[in-house]
Amino acid sequence: MTLTEDKLDATFAALADPTRRAILRRLAGGAASVSALAEPFAMSMPAVSKHLRVLQRAGLIVRGRKAQWRPCTLNAKPLKQAALWIDHYRKFWEESFDRLDAYLKDLQCKGKKHAK
Amino acid sequence: MTLTEDKLDATFAALADPTRRAILRRLAGGAASVSALAEPFAMSMPAVSKHLRVLQRAGLIVRGRKAQWRPCTLNAKPLKQAALWIDHYRKFWEESFDRLDAYLKDLQCKGKKHAK
DNA sequence: TGGTTACGTAACCGGTTGGTTTATTACATG
């Protein structure tokens, strides 16, 4: 398994949680401290800290240091790889009204008729 | 949390596994039976069957029925939503040589020493 | 010096995940 593939694991896994996606959305508006990031969520700070660690290990955020604050900053570069991977399938979701879609419907139809 | 957001959970989680990504890649070449999908992997068929269930619950595959075979077909539509979500951050990874990048470097620098 | 603030670490807990082996269902064919 290539290194890029390996990173995709971490990237997609990091994106698979609504709290972490919300944190990224917040960071798109600028750097923020941990407590500022934690504020909108009904969870303890250690929980948020864990989410940040996941994001950091996926390379999606960078953590600095300023006195007693650890400002987090968005780093979107891993998202580029994720976007490229997904984009290989673009033609499939743009084929909505084509042969493929008709075939899918046909398949499901046969499935139900047989499985009575 | 919106319904779309909820589906993103399942989509990204499904993509976070190399086996499942490989299955999708294989299905991009056309429908396939479970045993055909299992063949390249060093794991039992029930394990592949579980991966397929994850992909199905994420809506990424559709399963038909033809005699004792359950052909799987790619359904890329959930990927469209994932691509749209990621695309909100495109400007951030295209800003490689801009203010943001400089700020990141500055932040890390301040972490180690003091401002220059 | 001692207190407060911001954050991390450690230990723990219930639920989920990714895999196994074994058994079972569904179908086709001799």
Place this chain on the structure above:
DNA sequence: CATGTAATAAACCAACCGGTTACGTAACCA
């Protein structure tokens, strides 16, 4: 009907995840 094949179901296991509470630490401030 008996047998073989394709696939799922069930039971089990170790590892991981997302959350908690309790405690530790580093920097600021009075």
